[in-house]
Amino acid sequence: MTNKKEFTINGKNFIFDKSRSRLDLIINNFLRKSVKKNIAVAVNDELVQKSEWSTTIINFGDRIEIVYPFNGG
Amino acid sequence: MKNDKLTIDGKNFNSRLIMGTALYPNVNVLNKSLKISNTEIVTISMRRLNVTKKDHFFDQIDKKYTFLPNTAGCFTKKEAILTAELSRESLETNWIKLELIGEDEMLLPDPIELFSTCDELLKRKFKIFAYCSDDPILCKRLEEIGCEVVMPLIAPIGSGLGIRNEHNLEIIREMCSGLIFVDAGIGLPSDACKIMELGFDAVLLNSSVARSLDPVNMAEAMKMAVIGGRKSFLSGAIEKTKRAIKSTPFKGKISNF
Numbered sequence: 001m002t003n004k005k006e007f008t009i010n011g012k013n014f015i016f017d018k019s020r021s022r023l024d025l026i027i028n029n030f031l032r033k034s035v036k037k038n039i040a041v042a043v044n045d046e047l048v049q050k051s052e053w054s055t056t057i058i059n060f061g062d063r064i065e066i067v068y069p070f071n072g073g
Numbered sequence: 074m075k076n077d078k079l080t081i082d083g084k085n086f087n088s089r090l091i092m093g094t095a096l097y098p099n100v101n102v103l104n105k106s107l108k109i110s111n112t113e114i115v116t117i118s119m120r121r122l123n124v125t126k127k128d129h130f131f132d133q134i135d136k137k138y139t140f141l142p143n144t145a146g147c148f149t150k151k152e153a154i155l156t157a158e159l160s161r162e163s164l165e166t167n168w169i170k171l172e173l174i175g176e177d178e179m180l181l182p183d184p185i186e187l188f189s190t191c192d193e194l195l196k197r198k199f200k201i202f203a204y205c206s207d208d209p210i211l212c213k214r215l216e217e218i219g220c221e222v223v224m225p226l227i228a229p230i231g232s233g234l235g236i237r238n239e240h241n242l243e244i245i246r247e248m249c250s251g252l253i254f255v256d257a258g259i260g261l262p263s264d265a266c267k268i269m270e271l272g273f274d275a276v277l278l279n280s281s282v283a284r285s286l287d288p289v290n291m292a293e294a295m296k297m298a299v300i301g302g303r304k305s306f307l308s309g310a311i312e313k314t315k316r317a318i319k320s321t322p323f324k325g326k327i328s329n330f
Contacts, residue, residue, distance in 0.1 A: 010121040010122070011121070030124065031122075031124055032124055036122075036129075036132075038131060038163045038164060039122055039163065040119070040159040040160070040162040040163040041159075041162075042155060042158075042159060045151070045155055046155075047155065047158040047159060047162055049162060050162070065121065065159075066121065066122045067119045067120060067121055067122060067159050067163065068119070068120065068121075068122040068129065068131060068163070069117045069118070069119060069130075069131040069140070069142070069160075069163060069164065070117065070118045070119070070120040070129075070130055070131065071093075071094045071095040071096070071097075071103075071117065071118065071130050072093060072094060072095055072116050072117045072118030072142070072143045072145055073093030073094070073095045073096070073116055073143070073145065073230070073231075073279035073280065
């Protein structure tokens with residue numbers, strides 16, 4: 001669970017910073033410059049397409065999921 | 074027989090063996106196994122990215138393969154739809170191997186949740202490879218609703234039990250005119266061969282190769298089994314009879330003593 005000053009990425013809590021609330025900035029920060037072509041992102045259980053990252057604003061309590069292809073059967 | 078292509082969603086494939094990519098001892102064995110199997114389609118999953126991990130599987134696998142993302146581990150329609158949407162965004166494919174599990178011990182598919190989810194994914198223009206139980210009516214209904222491929226199991230995922238209900242497989246093949254693959258439960262190459270002899274269009278497997286003592290060798294065995302089974306199906310097997318039909322004529326033999 002997040003408190004009012006946090007949001008989550010892949011289940012981990014992060015402190016919300018209003019000056020850095022754009023999704024593309026948050027993703028870049030999280031990935032530490034290792035942005036991969038095949039990552040996909042959902043916010044609060046809804047897909048956010050790559051083209052919408054820079055116009056999506058993250059708020060208190062939002063849940064971000066950043067996924068990538070893994071082994072599977 | 075030379076032009077015996079497998080056509081899925083307008084794309085032609087030479088191989089009728091689809092390989093999973095999980096549970097291999099390491100990525101080197103995985104890549105060798107995929108190569109020797111001659112597979113052209115491989116399954117993958119979508120999982121949370123771990124930024125501290127350096128050697129991601131997807132960065133090390135040959136990109137020549139057609140990727141079939143799955144919804145493994147999904148129990149609900151909501152989870153499966155989001156996973157499908159994420160995989161489409163990630164891999165730029167409308168293909169989705171739809172797995173909706175009803176419980177976590179036998180990992181059996183939930184036919185009711187599956188059918189309902191297919192309906193929604195079709196509206197969203199996905200091409201569905203539906204992993205389902207070996208119920209002929211369910212398979213027929215999934216085909217009729219518009220699934221690209223219907224994929225009944227022959228036994229629980231990873232069990233290696235092989236064909237449990239051959240009669241159901243025969244009925245499914247008779248009732249469904251579209252693409253039918255078998256997914257899950259294969260243990261031996263003879264299972265894969267038998268499935269192809271029954272007229273199924275392809276075999277999808279993972280554990281039987283990845284967890285064998287020698288995955289590369291087993292991958293080759295599976296390739297040969299699928300090819301053998303397919304050729305057998307296309308060749309028209311003889312009818313079974315309860316009495317002998319001699320192959321060498323009696324006429325001309327040396328005596329009757």
